[in-house]
Amino acid sequence: MTTAPADPWPAPRASAPVDAVVSLPGSKSLTNRALVLAALAEGPSVVRRALRSRDTTLMAAALTALGSHVDTSGPDWAVTPGPFGGDVKVDCGLAGTVMRFVPPVAGLSTGSVAFDGDPHMRTRPIGEVLGALRHLGVAVEDEDRGALPFTVHGTGAMPGGTVVVDASASSQFISALLLAGARYDRGVDVRHDGKPVPSLPHIDMTVAMLREHGVEVDDSDANRWTVAPGPIRAVDHLIEPDLSNAAPFLALAAVSGGSVTVRDWPQETTQAGDALREILARMGCDVARVAEGLRVTGTGTLEGIDVDLHDVGELAPAVAALCALAGSPSHLRGIAHIRGHETDRLAALATELGALGSDVTEHPDGLEIRPAALHGGVFHTYADHRMAHAGVIVGAAIDGVLVENVATTAKTFPDFAAFWSGLL
Structure with a gap:
Protein backbone atom coordinates (compact mmCIF):
# COMPACT_ATOMS: atom_id res chain seq x y z
CA MET A 1 0.00 0.00 0.00
CA GLY A 26 4.00 5.77 -21.03
CA SER A 27 3.08 8.98 -22.80
CA LYS A 28 -0.23 10.53 -21.79
CA SER A 29 -0.54 12.24 -25.18
CA LEU A 30 -0.04 9.01 -27.10
CA THR A 31 -2.20 6.93 -24.75
CA ASN A 32 -5.23 9.20 -24.93
CA ARG A 33 -5.03 9.62 -28.70
CA ALA A 34 -4.70 5.85 -29.09
CA LEU A 35 -7.75 5.29 -26.88
CA VAL A 36 -9.91 7.70 -28.88
CA LEU A 37 -8.92 6.15 -32.21
CA ALA A 38 -9.44 2.63 -30.83
CA ALA A 39 -12.95 3.56 -29.68
CA LEU A 40 -13.76 4.86 -33.17
CA ALA A 41 -12.14 1.96 -35.06
CA GLU A 42 -13.71 -0.84 -37.10
CA GLY A 43 -12.84 -3.54 -34.58
CA PRO A 44 -11.13 -4.36 -31.28
CA SER A 45 -7.54 -3.33 -30.59
CA VAL A 46 -5.01 -3.09 -27.76
CA VAL A 47 -3.12 -0.13 -26.35
CA ARG A 48 0.06 -1.72 -25.00
CA ARG A 49 2.00 -0.22 -22.07
CA ALA A 50 -0.75 2.37 -21.64
CA LEU A 51 -0.06 5.06 -19.10
CA ARG A 52 -2.15 4.41 -16.01
CA SER A 53 -2.80 7.87 -14.55
CA ARG A 54 -5.72 10.09 -13.66
CA ASP A 55 -5.92 11.64 -17.15
CA THR A 56 -5.88 8.31 -18.98
CA THR A 57 -8.31 6.52 -16.68
CA LEU A 58 -10.68 9.47 -17.10
CA MET A 59 -10.39 9.06 -20.87
CA ALA A 60 -11.04 5.32 -20.61
CA ALA A 61 -14.08 5.98 -18.41
CA ALA A 62 -15.41 8.63 -20.81
CA LEU A 63 -15.17 6.38 -23.86
CA THR A 64 -16.72 3.47 -21.94
CA ALA A 65 -19.59 5.71 -20.84
CA LEU A 66 -20.23 6.64 -24.48
CA GLY A 67 -20.57 2.98 -25.46
CA SER A 68 -17.13 1.54 -26.15
CA HIS A 69 -15.49 -0.77 -23.63
CA VAL A 70 -11.98 -0.07 -22.38
CA ASP A 71 -10.55 -2.84 -20.19
CA THR A 72 -7.90 -1.21 -17.99
CA SER A 73 -7.32 -4.21 -15.72
CA GLY A 74 -3.83 -4.99 -17.05
CA PRO A 75 -0.82 -3.12 -18.44
CA ASP A 76 -2.21 -3.54 -21.96
CA TRP A 77 -5.65 -2.00 -22.39
CA ALA A 78 -8.12 -3.78 -24.67
CA VAL A 79 -10.61 -1.52 -26.45
CA THR A 80 -13.82 -2.79 -28.00
CA PRO A 81 -15.73 -0.21 -30.02
CA GLY A 82 -19.46 -0.06 -29.48
CA PRO A 83 -22.40 2.00 -30.64
CA PHE A 84 -22.47 5.37 -28.92
CA GLY A 85 -25.79 6.05 -27.25
CA GLY A 86 -27.65 6.90 -24.09
CA ASP A 87 -27.62 9.98 -21.90
CA VAL A 88 -24.35 9.95 -19.93
CA LYS A 89 -22.01 12.17 -17.92
CA VAL A 90 -18.30 12.61 -18.57
CA ASP A 91 -15.90 13.70 -15.83
CA CYS A 92 -12.99 15.62 -17.39
CA GLY A 93 -11.11 16.04 -14.10
CA LEU A 94 -8.17 18.26 -15.02
CA ALA A 95 -7.60 16.53 -18.37
CA GLY A 96 -7.59 18.89 -21.32
CA THR A 97 -7.52 15.92 -23.69
CA VAL A 98 -10.77 14.55 -22.25
CA MET A 99 -12.50 17.94 -22.31
CA ARG A 100 -11.44 18.60 -25.92
CA PHE A 101 -11.07 15.20 -27.63
CA VAL A 102 -14.27 13.55 -26.39
CA PRO A 103 -16.95 16.13 -27.47
CA PRO A 104 -16.31 15.55 -31.21
CA VAL A 105 -16.76 11.81 -30.50
CA ALA A 106 -19.92 12.54 -28.49
CA GLY A 107 -21.38 14.17 -31.60
CA LEU A 108 -21.62 10.63 -33.03
CA SER A 109 -23.74 9.46 -30.09
CA THR A 110 -27.52 9.10 -30.16
CA GLY A 111 -27.76 10.52 -26.64
CA SER A 112 -26.92 13.64 -24.69
CA VAL A 113 -23.45 13.77 -23.16
CA ALA A 114 -22.90 16.14 -20.22
CA PHE A 115 -19.31 17.28 -19.55
CA ASP A 116 -17.88 18.75 -16.35
CA GLY A 117 -14.66 18.53 -14.37
CA ASP A 118 -12.64 19.90 -11.50
CA PRO A 119 -13.34 23.55 -10.61
CA HIS A 120 -10.23 24.88 -12.37
CA MET A 121 -11.25 23.17 -15.62
CA ARG A 122 -14.12 25.63 -15.89
CA THR A 123 -11.53 28.32 -16.66
CA ARG A 124 -9.72 26.43 -19.45
CA PRO A 125 -10.59 27.34 -23.05
CA ILE A 126 -12.95 25.08 -25.01
CA GLY A 127 -15.21 27.58 -26.80
CA GLU A 128 -13.47 27.21 -30.18
CA VAL A 129 -14.14 23.45 -30.21
CA LEU A 130 -17.77 23.89 -29.19
CA GLY A 131 -18.29 26.55 -31.86
CA ALA A 132 -16.71 24.28 -34.46
CA LEU A 133 -18.98 21.40 -33.48
CA ARG A 134 -22.06 23.61 -33.85
CA HIS A 135 -20.87 24.64 -37.30
CA LEU A 136 -20.34 20.97 -38.21
CA GLY A 137 -23.90 20.05 -37.23
CA VAL A 138 -23.97 19.27 -33.49
CA ALA A 139 -26.22 20.87 -30.90
CA VAL A 140 -24.18 22.06 -27.91
CA GLU A 141 -25.67 23.60 -24.78
CA ASP A 142 -23.26 25.73 -22.72
CA GLU A 143 -25.29 28.87 -21.90
CA ASP A 144 -22.83 30.83 -24.09
CA ARG A 145 -19.98 30.31 -21.60
CA GLY A 146 -17.60 28.60 -24.00
CA ALA A 147 -16.48 26.58 -20.98
CA LEU A 148 -17.41 23.67 -18.75
CA PRO A 149 -20.01 22.52 -17.91
CA PHE A 150 -21.65 21.86 -21.28
CA THR A 151 -23.77 19.20 -22.97
CA VAL A 152 -23.36 17.72 -26.45
CA HIS A 153 -26.63 16.47 -27.95
CA GLY A 154 -25.64 13.81 -30.45
CA THR A 155 -27.75 12.69 -33.38
CA GLY A 156 -25.92 9.48 -34.25
CA ALA A 157 -24.14 11.01 -37.23
CA MET A 158 -22.14 14.12 -38.07
CA PRO A 159 -22.34 15.92 -41.43
CA GLY A 160 -18.80 17.29 -41.10
CA GLY A 161 -17.34 19.72 -43.63
CA THR A 162 -15.18 22.83 -43.43
CA VAL A 163 -14.62 24.76 -40.22
CA VAL A 164 -12.41 27.71 -39.24
CA VAL A 165 -11.00 27.90 -35.70
CA ASP A 166 -8.54 30.07 -33.83
CA ALA A 167 -6.23 27.49 -32.24
CA SER A 168 -3.70 29.99 -30.93
CA ALA A 169 -4.69 29.04 -27.37
CA SER A 170 -4.19 25.28 -27.81
CA SER A 171 -3.18 22.82 -30.52
CA GLN A 172 -5.69 20.43 -28.94
CA PHE A 173 -8.49 22.36 -30.69
CA ILE A 174 -7.13 21.06 -34.01
CA SER A 175 -6.37 17.53 -32.81
CA ALA A 176 -9.83 17.19 -31.29
CA LEU A 177 -11.54 17.76 -34.64
CA LEU A 178 -9.10 15.64 -36.62
CA LEU A 179 -9.33 12.54 -34.41
CA ALA A 180 -13.04 11.98 -34.99
CA GLY A 181 -13.18 13.58 -38.44
CA ALA A 182 -12.95 10.41 -40.51
CA ARG A 183 -16.24 9.23 -38.98
CA TYR A 184 -18.08 12.34 -40.19
CA ASP A 185 -20.08 12.03 -43.39
CA ARG A 186 -17.92 14.54 -45.29
CA GLY A 187 -14.83 14.27 -43.13
CA VAL A 188 -13.40 17.55 -41.83
CA ASP A 189 -11.45 20.40 -43.36
CA VAL A 190 -10.01 22.34 -40.40
CA ARG A 191 -8.49 25.75 -41.02
CA HIS A 192 -6.69 27.86 -38.42
CA ASP A 193 -7.08 31.64 -38.44
CA GLY A 194 -5.17 33.51 -35.74
CA LYS A 195 -1.77 33.82 -34.13
CA PRO A 196 0.59 30.85 -34.67
CA VAL A 197 -0.65 27.53 -33.33
CA PRO A 198 1.37 26.44 -30.27
CA SER A 199 2.70 22.94 -29.68
CA LEU A 200 2.65 21.91 -33.34
CA PRO A 201 4.42 18.60 -32.56
CA HIS A 202 1.19 17.48 -30.89
CA ILE A 203 -0.74 18.02 -34.13
CA ASP A 204 1.99 16.12 -35.99
CA MET A 205 1.47 13.31 -33.48
CA THR A 206 -2.27 13.28 -34.19
CA VAL A 207 -1.74 13.23 -37.95
CA ALA A 208 0.83 10.43 -37.73
CA MET A 209 -1.47 8.27 -35.60
CA LEU A 210 -4.43 8.85 -37.93
CA ARG A 211 -2.32 7.67 -40.85
CA GLU A 212 -1.31 4.56 -38.90
CA HIS A 213 -5.04 3.79 -38.71
CA GLY A 214 -5.40 4.10 -42.49
CA VAL A 215 -7.01 7.55 -42.40
CA GLU A 216 -6.20 9.90 -45.26
CA VAL A 217 -4.92 13.25 -43.94
CA ASP A 218 -3.73 16.20 -46.03
CA ASP A 219 -1.56 18.61 -44.05
CA SER A 220 0.39 19.99 -47.01
CA ASP A 221 -0.95 23.54 -46.58
CA ALA A 222 0.08 25.64 -43.62
CA ASN A 223 -2.71 26.14 -41.08
CA ARG A 224 -5.01 23.65 -42.82
CA TRP A 225 -5.68 19.97 -42.09
CA THR A 226 -8.10 17.83 -44.10
CA VAL A 227 -9.31 14.39 -42.99
CA ALA A 228 -11.11 12.31 -45.61
CA PRO A 229 -14.20 10.37 -44.56
CA GLY A 230 -13.80 6.64 -44.20
CA PRO A 231 -13.22 3.78 -41.79
CA ILE A 232 -10.64 3.91 -39.01
CA ARG A 233 -8.66 0.69 -39.10
CA ALA A 234 -8.15 -1.17 -35.82
CA VAL A 235 -4.46 -0.93 -34.87
CA ASP A 236 -2.57 -2.07 -31.77
CA HIS A 237 -0.32 0.68 -30.35
CA LEU A 238 2.83 0.30 -28.24
CA ILE A 239 3.05 3.48 -26.16
CA GLU A 240 6.41 5.26 -25.91
Whole structure:
Protein backbone atom coordinates (compact mmCIF):
# COMPACT_ATOMS: atom_id res chain seq x y z
CA MET A 1 0.00 0.00 0.00
CA THR A 2 1.37 3.41 -1.01
CA THR A 3 1.64 5.98 1.78
CA ALA A 4 0.44 9.45 0.83
CA PRO A 5 3.27 12.02 0.91
CA ALA A 6 3.24 14.78 3.52
CA ASP A 7 1.77 18.10 2.45
CA PRO A 8 3.73 20.22 1.93
CA TRP A 9 6.27 17.59 0.93
CA PRO A 10 9.96 18.09 1.83
CA ALA A 11 11.65 17.80 -1.55
CA PRO A 12 14.81 15.70 -1.09
CA ARG A 13 18.15 17.39 -1.72
CA ALA A 14 20.71 15.73 -4.00
CA SER A 15 23.69 15.62 -1.62
CA ALA A 16 25.88 13.84 -4.18
CA PRO A 17 25.93 13.30 -7.95
CA VAL A 18 22.99 11.09 -8.91
CA ASP A 19 23.78 8.07 -11.09
CA ALA A 20 20.60 6.31 -12.19
CA VAL A 21 18.83 4.50 -15.00
CA VAL A 22 15.06 5.05 -14.98
CA SER A 23 12.10 3.54 -16.81
CA LEU A 24 9.26 6.01 -17.18
CA PRO A 25 5.52 5.45 -17.59
CA GLY A 26 4.00 5.77 -21.03
CA SER A 27 3.08 8.98 -22.80
CA LYS A 28 -0.23 10.53 -21.79
CA SER A 29 -0.54 12.24 -25.18
CA LEU A 30 -0.04 9.01 -27.10
CA THR A 31 -2.20 6.93 -24.75
CA ASN A 32 -5.23 9.20 -24.93
CA ARG A 33 -5.03 9.62 -28.70
CA ALA A 34 -4.70 5.85 -29.09
CA LEU A 35 -7.75 5.29 -26.88
CA VAL A 36 -9.91 7.70 -28.88
CA LEU A 37 -8.92 6.15 -32.21
CA ALA A 38 -9.44 2.63 -30.83
CA ALA A 39 -12.95 3.56 -29.68
CA LEU A 40 -13.76 4.86 -33.17
CA ALA A 41 -12.14 1.96 -35.06
CA GLU A 42 -13.71 -0.84 -37.10
CA GLY A 43 -12.84 -3.54 -34.58
CA PRO A 44 -11.13 -4.36 -31.28
CA SER A 45 -7.54 -3.33 -30.59
CA VAL A 46 -5.01 -3.09 -27.76
CA VAL A 47 -3.12 -0.13 -26.35
CA ARG A 48 0.06 -1.72 -25.00
CA ARG A 49 2.00 -0.22 -22.07
CA ALA A 50 -0.75 2.37 -21.64
CA LEU A 51 -0.06 5.06 -19.10
CA ARG A 52 -2.15 4.41 -16.01
CA SER A 53 -2.80 7.87 -14.55
CA ARG A 54 -5.72 10.09 -13.66
CA ASP A 55 -5.92 11.64 -17.15
CA THR A 56 -5.88 8.31 -18.98
CA THR A 57 -8.31 6.52 -16.68
CA LEU A 58 -10.68 9.47 -17.10
CA MET A 59 -10.39 9.06 -20.87
CA ALA A 60 -11.04 5.32 -20.61
CA ALA A 61 -14.08 5.98 -18.41
CA ALA A 62 -15.41 8.63 -20.81
CA LEU A 63 -15.17 6.38 -23.86
CA THR A 64 -16.72 3.47 -21.94
CA ALA A 65 -19.59 5.71 -20.84
CA LEU A 66 -20.23 6.64 -24.48
CA GLY A 67 -20.57 2.98 -25.46
CA SER A 68 -17.13 1.54 -26.15
CA HIS A 69 -15.49 -0.77 -23.63
CA VAL A 70 -11.98 -0.07 -22.38
CA ASP A 71 -10.55 -2.84 -20.19
CA THR A 72 -7.90 -1.21 -17.99
CA SER A 73 -7.32 -4.21 -15.72
CA GLY A 74 -3.83 -4.99 -17.05
CA PRO A 75 -0.82 -3.12 -18.44
CA ASP A 76 -2.21 -3.54 -21.96
CA TRP A 77 -5.65 -2.00 -22.39
CA ALA A 78 -8.12 -3.78 -24.67
CA VAL A 79 -10.61 -1.52 -26.45
CA THR A 80 -13.82 -2.79 -28.00
CA PRO A 81 -15.73 -0.21 -30.02
CA GLY A 82 -19.46 -0.06 -29.48
CA PRO A 83 -22.40 2.00 -30.64
CA PHE A 84 -22.47 5.37 -28.92
CA GLY A 85 -25.79 6.05 -27.25
CA GLY A 86 -27.65 6.90 -24.09
CA ASP A 87 -27.62 9.98 -21.90
CA VAL A 88 -24.35 9.95 -19.93
CA LYS A 89 -22.01 12.17 -17.92
CA VAL A 90 -18.30 12.61 -18.57
CA ASP A 91 -15.90 13.70 -15.83
CA CYS A 92 -12.99 15.62 -17.39
CA GLY A 93 -11.11 16.04 -14.10
CA LEU A 94 -8.17 18.26 -15.02
CA ALA A 95 -7.60 16.53 -18.37
CA GLY A 96 -7.59 18.89 -21.32
CA THR A 97 -7.52 15.92 -23.69
CA VAL A 98 -10.77 14.55 -22.25
CA MET A 99 -12.50 17.94 -22.31
CA ARG A 100 -11.44 18.60 -25.92
CA PHE A 101 -11.07 15.20 -27.63
CA VAL A 102 -14.27 13.55 -26.39
CA PRO A 103 -16.95 16.13 -27.47
CA PRO A 104 -16.31 15.55 -31.21
CA VAL A 105 -16.76 11.81 -30.50
CA ALA A 106 -19.92 12.54 -28.49
CA GLY A 107 -21.38 14.17 -31.60
CA LEU A 108 -21.62 10.63 -33.03
CA SER A 109 -23.74 9.46 -30.09
CA THR A 110 -27.52 9.10 -30.16
CA GLY A 111 -27.76 10.52 -26.64
CA SER A 112 -26.92 13.64 -24.69
CA VAL A 113 -23.45 13.77 -23.16
CA ALA A 114 -22.90 16.14 -20.22
CA PHE A 115 -19.31 17.28 -19.55
CA ASP A 116 -17.88 18.75 -16.35
CA GLY A 117 -14.66 18.53 -14.37
CA ASP A 118 -12.64 19.90 -11.50
CA PRO A 119 -13.34 23.55 -10.61
CA HIS A 120 -10.23 24.88 -12.37
CA MET A 121 -11.25 23.17 -15.62
CA ARG A 122 -14.12 25.63 -15.89
CA THR A 123 -11.53 28.32 -16.66
CA ARG A 124 -9.72 26.43 -19.45
CA PRO A 125 -10.59 27.34 -23.05
CA ILE A 126 -12.95 25.08 -25.01
CA GLY A 127 -15.21 27.58 -26.80
CA GLU A 128 -13.47 27.21 -30.18
CA VAL A 129 -14.14 23.45 -30.21
CA LEU A 130 -17.77 23.89 -29.19
CA GLY A 131 -18.29 26.55 -31.86
CA ALA A 132 -16.71 24.28 -34.46
CA LEU A 133 -18.98 21.40 -33.48
CA ARG A 134 -22.06 23.61 -33.85
CA HIS A 135 -20.87 24.64 -37.30
CA LEU A 136 -20.34 20.97 -38.21
CA GLY A 137 -23.90 20.05 -37.23
CA VAL A 138 -23.97 19.27 -33.49
CA ALA A 139 -26.22 20.87 -30.90
CA VAL A 140 -24.18 22.06 -27.91
CA GLU A 141 -25.67 23.60 -24.78
CA ASP A 142 -23.26 25.73 -22.72
CA GLU A 143 -25.29 28.87 -21.90
CA ASP A 144 -22.83 30.83 -24.09
CA ARG A 145 -19.98 30.31 -21.60
CA GLY A 146 -17.60 28.60 -24.00
CA ALA A 147 -16.48 26.58 -20.98
CA LEU A 148 -17.41 23.67 -18.75
CA PRO A 149 -20.01 22.52 -17.91
CA PHE A 150 -21.65 21.86 -21.28
CA THR A 151 -23.77 19.20 -22.97
CA VAL A 152 -23.36 17.72 -26.45
CA HIS A 153 -26.63 16.47 -27.95
CA GLY A 154 -25.64 13.81 -30.45
CA THR A 155 -27.75 12.69 -33.38
CA GLY A 156 -25.92 9.48 -34.25
CA ALA A 157 -24.14 11.01 -37.23
CA MET A 158 -22.14 14.12 -38.07
CA PRO A 159 -22.34 15.92 -41.43
CA GLY A 160 -18.80 17.29 -41.10
CA GLY A 161 -17.34 19.72 -43.63
CA THR A 162 -15.18 22.83 -43.43
CA VAL A 163 -14.62 24.76 -40.22
CA VAL A 164 -12.41 27.71 -39.24
CA VAL A 165 -11.00 27.90 -35.70
CA ASP A 166 -8.54 30.07 -33.83
CA ALA A 167 -6.23 27.49 -32.24
CA SER A 168 -3.70 29.99 -30.93
CA ALA A 169 -4.69 29.04 -27.37
CA SER A 170 -4.19 25.28 -27.81
CA SER A 171 -3.18 22.82 -30.52
CA GLN A 172 -5.69 20.43 -28.94
CA PHE A 173 -8.49 22.36 -30.69
CA ILE A 174 -7.13 21.06 -34.01
CA SER A 175 -6.37 17.53 -32.81
CA ALA A 176 -9.83 17.19 -31.29
CA LEU A 177 -11.54 17.76 -34.64
CA LEU A 178 -9.10 15.64 -36.62
CA LEU A 179 -9.33 12.54 -34.41
CA ALA A 180 -13.04 11.98 -34.99
CA GLY A 181 -13.18 13.58 -38.44
CA ALA A 182 -12.95 10.41 -40.51
CA ARG A 183 -16.24 9.23 -38.98
CA TYR A 184 -18.08 12.34 -40.19
CA ASP A 185 -20.08 12.03 -43.39
CA ARG A 186 -17.92 14.54 -45.29
CA GLY A 187 -14.83 14.27 -43.13
CA VAL A 188 -13.40 17.55 -41.83
CA ASP A 189 -11.45 20.40 -43.36
CA VAL A 190 -10.01 22.34 -40.40
CA ARG A 191 -8.49 25.75 -41.02
CA HIS A 192 -6.69 27.86 -38.42
CA ASP A 193 -7.08 31.64 -38.44
CA GLY A 194 -5.17 33.51 -35.74
CA LYS A 195 -1.77 33.82 -34.13
CA PRO A 196 0.59 30.85 -34.67
CA VAL A 197 -0.65 27.53 -33.33
CA PRO A 198 1.37 26.44 -30.27
CA SER A 199 2.70 22.94 -29.68
CA LEU A 200 2.65 21.91 -33.34
CA PRO A 201 4.42 18.60 -32.56
CA HIS A 202 1.19 17.48 -30.89
CA ILE A 203 -0.74 18.02 -34.13
CA ASP A 204 1.99 16.12 -35.99
CA MET A 205 1.47 13.31 -33.48
CA THR A 206 -2.27 13.28 -34.19
CA VAL A 207 -1.74 13.23 -37.95
CA ALA A 208 0.83 10.43 -37.73
CA MET A 209 -1.47 8.27 -35.60
CA LEU A 210 -4.43 8.85 -37.93
CA ARG A 211 -2.32 7.67 -40.85
CA GLU A 212 -1.31 4.56 -38.90
CA HIS A 213 -5.04 3.79 -38.71
CA GLY A 214 -5.40 4.10 -42.49
CA VAL A 215 -7.01 7.55 -42.40
CA GLU A 216 -6.20 9.90 -45.26
CA VAL A 217 -4.92 13.25 -43.94
CA ASP A 218 -3.73 16.20 -46.03
CA ASP A 219 -1.56 18.61 -44.05
CA SER A 220 0.39 19.99 -47.01
CA ASP A 221 -0.95 23.54 -46.58
CA ALA A 222 0.08 25.64 -43.62
CA ASN A 223 -2.71 26.14 -41.08
CA ARG A 224 -5.01 23.65 -42.82
CA TRP A 225 -5.68 19.97 -42.09
CA THR A 226 -8.10 17.83 -44.10
CA VAL A 227 -9.31 14.39 -42.99
CA ALA A 228 -11.11 12.31 -45.61
CA PRO A 229 -14.20 10.37 -44.56
CA GLY A 230 -13.80 6.64 -44.20
CA PRO A 231 -13.22 3.78 -41.79
CA ILE A 232 -10.64 3.91 -39.01
CA ARG A 233 -8.66 0.69 -39.10
CA ALA A 234 -8.15 -1.17 -35.82
CA VAL A 235 -4.46 -0.93 -34.87
CA ASP A 236 -2.57 -2.07 -31.77
CA HIS A 237 -0.32 0.68 -30.35
CA LEU A 238 2.83 0.30 -28.24
CA ILE A 239 3.05 3.48 -26.16
CA GLU A 240 6.41 5.26 -25.91
CA PRO A 241 7.73 6.55 -22.56
CA ASP A 242 6.42 10.03 -21.72
CA LEU A 243 9.37 12.20 -22.74
CA SER A 244 7.99 15.34 -21.10
CA ASN A 245 7.88 13.42 -17.83
CA ALA A 246 11.59 12.78 -18.35
CA ALA A 247 12.30 16.47 -17.72
CA PRO A 248 12.72 16.37 -13.91
CA PHE A 249 14.83 13.20 -14.06
CA LEU A 250 17.22 14.52 -16.70
CA ALA A 251 17.26 17.83 -14.81
CA LEU A 252 18.39 15.88 -11.75
CA ALA A 253 21.55 14.90 -13.61
CA ALA A 254 22.10 18.54 -14.51
CA VAL A 255 21.70 19.99 -11.01
CA SER A 256 23.60 17.22 -9.18
CA GLY A 257 26.47 16.86 -11.62
CA GLY A 258 25.50 13.23 -12.05
CA SER A 259 24.29 11.01 -14.88
CA VAL A 260 20.72 9.87 -15.54
CA THR A 261 19.64 7.55 -18.34
CA VAL A 262 16.03 7.30 -19.46
CA ARG A 263 15.38 3.86 -20.91
CA ASP A 264 13.83 3.25 -24.34
CA TRP A 265 14.14 6.82 -25.64
CA PRO A 266 12.76 6.51 -29.20
CA GLN A 267 15.00 7.13 -32.20
CA GLU A 268 12.19 9.03 -33.87
CA THR A 269 9.17 10.56 -32.15
CA THR A 270 6.54 13.27 -32.42
CA GLN A 271 6.67 13.94 -28.66
CA ALA A 272 7.52 17.49 -27.61
CA GLY A 273 9.75 16.15 -24.84
CA ASP A 274 12.37 15.14 -27.40
CA ALA A 275 13.41 18.82 -27.41
CA LEU A 276 15.02 18.21 -24.01
CA ARG A 277 18.04 16.79 -25.82
CA GLU A 278 18.88 20.14 -27.43
CA ILE A 279 17.81 22.30 -24.47
CA LEU A 280 19.97 20.46 -21.93
CA ALA A 281 22.94 20.40 -24.29
CA ARG A 282 22.67 24.17 -24.67
CA MET A 283 22.57 24.54 -20.89
CA GLY A 284 25.92 22.77 -20.56
CA CYS A 285 25.05 19.09 -20.15
CA ASP A 286 26.50 16.18 -22.06
CA VAL A 287 23.66 14.46 -23.92
CA ALA A 288 24.18 11.11 -25.60
CA ARG A 289 22.20 8.23 -27.02
CA VAL A 290 23.31 4.98 -25.44
CA ALA A 291 22.19 1.38 -25.72
CA GLU A 292 19.66 1.77 -22.90
CA GLY A 293 18.14 5.04 -24.15
CA LEU A 294 19.15 8.67 -23.56
CA ARG A 295 21.86 9.66 -21.07
CA VAL A 296 22.33 13.16 -19.68
CA THR A 297 25.43 13.98 -17.65
CA GLY A 298 25.73 17.23 -15.74
CA THR A 299 28.83 19.17 -14.76
CA GLY A 300 27.37 20.63 -11.58
CA THR A 301 27.01 24.05 -13.19
CA LEU A 302 24.31 25.29 -15.54
CA GLU A 303 24.39 27.91 -18.28
CA GLY A 304 21.42 30.18 -18.90
CA ILE A 305 19.52 29.89 -22.15
CA ASP A 306 17.59 32.17 -24.51
CA VAL A 307 15.01 29.91 -26.15
CA ASP A 308 11.64 30.03 -27.87
CA LEU A 309 9.51 27.27 -26.33
CA HIS A 310 6.39 27.97 -28.39
CA ASP A 311 6.20 24.45 -29.80
CA VAL A 312 7.18 22.71 -26.55
CA GLY A 313 5.52 24.86 -23.88
CA GLU A 314 4.85 21.92 -21.57
CA LEU A 315 8.61 21.83 -20.87
CA ALA A 316 8.65 25.43 -19.64
CA PRO A 317 8.21 24.74 -15.89
CA ALA A 318 11.12 22.32 -15.73
CA VAL A 319 13.31 24.53 -17.92
CA ALA A 320 12.43 27.59 -15.82
CA ALA A 321 13.49 25.74 -12.66
CA LEU A 322 16.85 24.93 -14.24
CA CYS A 323 17.24 28.54 -15.36
CA ALA A 324 16.68 29.70 -11.78
CA LEU A 325 19.70 27.57 -10.82
CA ALA A 326 21.88 28.67 -13.76
CA GLY A 327 24.92 30.92 -13.48
CA SER A 328 23.93 33.25 -16.33
CA PRO A 329 20.69 34.96 -17.42
CA SER A 330 17.90 33.17 -19.31
CA HIS A 331 14.95 34.26 -21.39
CA LEU A 332 12.09 31.84 -22.11
CA ARG A 333 9.83 33.21 -24.82
CA GLY A 334 6.91 32.30 -27.12
CA ILE A 335 4.81 30.71 -24.37
CA ALA A 336 1.88 33.04 -23.72
CA HIS A 337 -0.41 30.07 -24.38
CA ILE A 338 0.73 28.24 -21.23
CA ARG A 339 -1.31 30.76 -19.23
CA GLY A 340 -4.28 28.60 -20.26
CA HIS A 341 -2.84 25.27 -19.12
CA GLU A 342 -3.65 23.63 -15.77
CA THR A 343 -2.92 27.04 -14.27
CA ASP A 344 -1.46 30.31 -15.57
CA ARG A 345 1.98 28.77 -15.63
CA LEU A 346 3.86 32.00 -16.36
CA ALA A 347 2.32 33.80 -13.39
CA ALA A 348 2.71 30.73 -11.18
CA LEU A 349 6.38 30.22 -12.07
CA ALA A 350 7.19 33.90 -11.54
CA THR A 351 5.45 33.84 -8.16
CA GLU A 352 6.87 30.58 -6.83
CA LEU A 353 10.43 30.92 -8.11
CA GLY A 354 10.42 34.52 -6.89
CA ALA A 355 9.30 33.39 -3.44
CA LEU A 356 12.40 31.19 -3.24
CA GLY A 357 14.67 34.12 -4.09
CA SER A 358 14.86 33.90 -7.87
CA ASP A 359 15.29 37.17 -9.79
CA VAL A 360 12.49 36.61 -12.32
CA THR A 361 10.49 38.97 -14.51
CA GLU A 362 7.20 37.88 -16.01
CA HIS A 363 6.56 39.02 -19.60
CA PRO A 364 3.33 38.61 -21.62
CA ASP A 365 4.83 35.64 -23.49
CA GLY A 366 7.59 34.38 -21.23
CA LEU A 367 10.01 34.76 -18.36
CA GLU A 368 13.34 36.46 -17.86
CA ILE A 369 15.43 34.85 -15.13
CA ARG A 370 18.71 36.17 -13.74
CA PRO A 371 21.18 34.48 -11.37
CA ALA A 372 20.31 34.89 -7.68
CA ALA A 373 20.82 33.08 -4.38
CA LEU A 374 17.86 30.79 -3.76
CA HIS A 375 16.58 29.62 -0.40
CA GLY A 376 14.03 27.18 0.98
CA GLY A 377 10.31 27.74 1.37
CA VAL A 378 6.94 26.45 0.24
CA PHE A 379 6.54 25.96 -3.51
CA HIS A 380 2.85 25.97 -4.47
CA THR A 381 1.73 23.81 -7.40
CA TYR A 382 -1.79 25.08 -8.21
CA ALA A 383 -2.91 21.48 -8.82
CA ASP A 384 -0.50 21.42 -11.80
CA HIS A 385 1.79 18.43 -12.26
CA ARG A 386 4.37 20.41 -14.23
CA MET A 387 4.60 22.98 -11.44
CA ALA A 388 5.34 20.13 -9.04
CA HIS A 389 8.15 19.03 -11.37
CA ALA A 390 9.63 22.54 -11.19
CA GLY A 391 9.45 22.46 -7.41
CA VAL A 392 11.27 19.16 -7.00
CA ILE A 393 14.02 20.25 -9.41
CA VAL A 394 14.74 23.33 -7.30
CA GLY A 395 14.47 21.21 -4.16
CA ALA A 396 17.16 18.85 -5.46
CA ALA A 397 19.61 21.77 -5.43
CA ILE A 398 18.37 23.92 -2.53
CA ASP A 399 17.77 22.91 1.08
CA GLY A 400 14.35 23.32 2.65
CA VAL A 401 12.05 23.39 -0.39
CA LEU A 402 8.55 22.16 0.51
CA VAL A 403 6.37 21.19 -2.44
CA GLU A 404 2.65 21.72 -1.81
CA ASN A 405 0.36 18.99 -3.21
CA VAL A 406 3.09 16.93 -4.85
CA ALA A 407 0.36 14.29 -5.33
CA THR A 408 -0.90 16.29 -8.31
CA THR A 409 1.85 14.52 -10.29
CA ALA A 410 -0.53 11.52 -10.44
CA LYS A 411 -2.06 13.26 -13.46
CA THR A 412 0.67 11.68 -15.58
CA PHE A 413 2.96 9.80 -13.15
CA PRO A 414 1.41 7.80 -10.29
CA ASP A 415 3.61 7.49 -7.17
CA PHE A 416 6.01 10.13 -8.50
CA ALA A 417 7.06 11.27 -5.02
CA ALA A 418 8.12 7.80 -3.92
CA PHE A 419 9.93 7.17 -7.20
CA TRP A 420 11.76 10.51 -6.96
CA SER A 421 12.74 9.95 -3.33
CA GLY A 422 14.11 6.53 -4.25
CA LEU A 423 16.62 8.14 -6.59
CA LEU A 424 17.86 10.47 -3.86
